[in-house]
Amino acid sequence: MRFAITMFSLLAIASVIGTVLKQNEPYNNYIIKFGQFWFDIFEKLGLYNVYQAFWFLLILVFLIISTSLCISRNTPKILKDYKNFQDRVREKSLLSFKHSYQFSLKKFSVKKTISFLKSHNYKVKHKFIEGEGDLIVAKKGDLQKFGYIFTHLAIVIISIGGLLDGNLVFKVQELIGTKQIQLVDQPLSEIPLKGRMSEDNLSYRASILLSEGDTKTAAILRAKEGYLVQEIPFSITLKNFNIKHYSTGQPKSFESELLVIDKKTRETINKTISVNKPLTYKGVTIYQAAFEDGGSQLDLLVWDLNSSQPSFKMNSEIFKNNKLTFENQNLILEFKDFRKFNILEVGQNEEKKPKPTNVGPNFLYKVRNESGQAKEYQTYQLPMLVDGKYFFMSGMRNSPQEEFKYLKIPADDNLSIEGFMVLKSLLNNPQKVQNAINKGINTSAFTTAEKKEAFRLGAENIINAFVDGGYNSLVDAMDLNIPDQSSIADKEKAIKTYINIIYLVSQELVRGYQVKNKDDIVFPIDDSPRFIQDALTAYSDSFFYGVPLYLELKEFKEIQASGLQLTKSPGQVWVYLGSILLVLGIFCMIYIQEIRLWILRKKDSDSLIVALASNRDRMDFDQYAIEFKDKIKKSLN
């Protein structure tokens, strides 16, 4: 008993560790968290996969043994008790019971007493004892004791079922060296026998990732840092993967249309599985477990944010890398993910509360430079509503631990990014900028030629500074133009003037463009001040965007992949059986009261001794004993 309790406490502590320390993470995460020294120690202790650790399984085995021993020790006693009526008690011991009553009774009939007790579900035995008199022994609630057998047997059955479904077979094979965890990614066909678990592996939980249209004939077993191949008795083809959505945009169901073909009999099964609706075939259950992109195709337009270069087309696929020479740098674009639906909490307009809304497709990619460093980008295809205006959003971050910082490019009247791109090209065209400035000066109130020339020079400086570095570089330009001893108020005033000049020049550029391209007016007509301001802010922010490379998603063809889990679990039926037994057992133990009762009619006397006892001291029983004694008295009289 003490041993079992120790085991149970160990089990509890181990379980707690397993929940507090995140299990089955990449080992690198643990090294970062604990440092090499502790990482090694924890690894040896198996703390990263507690529930598969050798010592954990050992605890389970000990539990089974100790509980079995306990059952085998107690069961004979219980069975004996079950038959035994304890009819050797004598008057004196009966009188010493806590519930012992004596009252006089004129007439006494053994038969009537027995039938009375039987009608109250007692099992009864009558015995005449020489020199004493009639002894009637009764008992009920035997099931309580059987509850002990049920619960403890249940524990054994459940544990055995659990062990059957553990990876004990592999553990042993790993120990004797016939199997080995594979650490490097390889095509399935090249993985050696040592890294393959055969079809008749007793139990497993393996996974398969299938792109639409793909077929696979084996699954992957994750193990510690690596994996093993799990052979399966059939092939699986993913014909189609489907996500259904609620009207609010949240996912409602994930469904995989599968074609399963038996390797031996060639029997085929077509079935659509979804979460909570798996398919079981040949003892293997196939679950919908996850989904991801399966290599969607993207048609992109590449923009240089800081020059007047025209855009060009590029095609790619998720999981593909594109090489690109951009502003004299050799870059690698690594496409990581594409998502067609994105539910974000965005405000419809200023008054309304943010609501989960589908904001359309986005894609995730990394831009790696020659020295191998990479920044990560997340770009949405469609403009998003922010404070009543539409913006194209593209996030950048330096590492996965950071949050994305978003570049917000305002959409033009056609809800296209074109308007912004035209403006940034115009700003990067010195000839056009000069014309715009001159035009401004000619319509201005400057009277003398010198003043005009001075203003022209100043304005050109400012625009150049802005074009080359955004608003931040205005501060540098200011130091050139204004004497050092000026007050802060003066400087602020100057900055305001600069910003205004940039704005006015931009406005002139836009106006000029619109005059020339009448058929194709892209700039917001009513609202161009706001558009120009937003565009200038975005232009300025683009200097913090890592590379001035903007990928505009024009078209896509989504290809999805479905993550399936394949479970073979022969212990399940035992666990369920054990569970039923456990519930029954607990019920018996807690709610059935074992009661024993003695009635002694002494020879040559009109007094009757009634004694009641229970193996558990409970208030319910005290009350029952008192009431039942009265009942006996009443009904026998």
Added chain:
Amino acid sequence: MLLNIKDKFMNYLFGLILGCATIFAISKFNNFMDNYELIILIGSAITFTWMGNVWPNFRKLFLYTFSLSFISIYFYKGSLEEIELNFFLKYFLSSQSAIMWMTALYPLSLLTYWIYLFSKQDFYGNLATKITWIATMMGFVGLLVRWYESYLVGIDIGHIPVSNLYEVFVLFCLITSLLYLHYEEKLEIKKMGAFVLIIITAAVVFILWYTFEKGADEIQPLVPALQSYWMKIHVPANFIGYGAFAMAAMISVAYLLKDKGIMGSYLPELNILDEMTYKAISIGFIFFTIATILGAVWAAEAWGGYWSWDPKETWALIVWLNYAAWLHLRLIKGLRGTVLAWWSLVGLAVTTFAFLGVNLFLSGLHSYGEL
């Protein structure tokens, strides 16, 4: 004798009403239910009939709750806009208002129980019990109407309101108070309301915070993993367990106070408190066992394995082991008194962690109720 006949009559009548309602529901909504849901419906009708028969007050609660819910549904006229337009919905019977009434009445009944405890006047005791009943009724109305409301949000969004932390907290209050009301009647321990209502009031405070800070009362569609008939049984069974454990812990508090001689003259005898703790824990244990097993069966369908050592599962095991140990000590070693009282308090801490802490601090497969 007359009472007896009336009681019997009421039993039959109640059974008849439930039977008719079930048959009506089946004939009308047959097309929307699969076999499991049919079984659950019929099973519920039988369970409620049985509960009504052994506990007349439950019967009353059931009838009042359903009548009010139907009145409320009638007022909705199939549109959520009625909540703002209809006076009764706005202030009493819409899901949100009914639950707000519940959150107001439980603290009130706590107060009344304490007045009763010190004044020792039956008037206050009876009043406190009545308030608790009404609070419970409003809570159930709130949940039932919420169930209906969820279908008004979207026909494919509708689901039983036991799917997120907000809803199960309401359920926790209701189940705990029902358990308590049952024992109050059976064991004549009215004064314990002063303690049990503390934990309910604590849950109410959480609900209010969760509603006003986080807007948790909004009805959200079910994620795919939760779309299962198992949810309908697993979650309520679990909360009978949690509720019973919570009640046991609060009675243990009373036990410890009495044991130390604090408020001694106001509290029931030690052995009564001890017995009640035992009763609460044993009923909790049975339901918690069943709930955990049902959880495993569900997990086998949703996650691809009956046991995945997900933090919630693991903590359920720890809770279970803890109370199994408690029962062993009491039943086998015959241990009584302060040790077990302290133990059941610790048990509440463990249970609370399993219930809330896991959602707060650990991540896992359980997908509802992240704070």
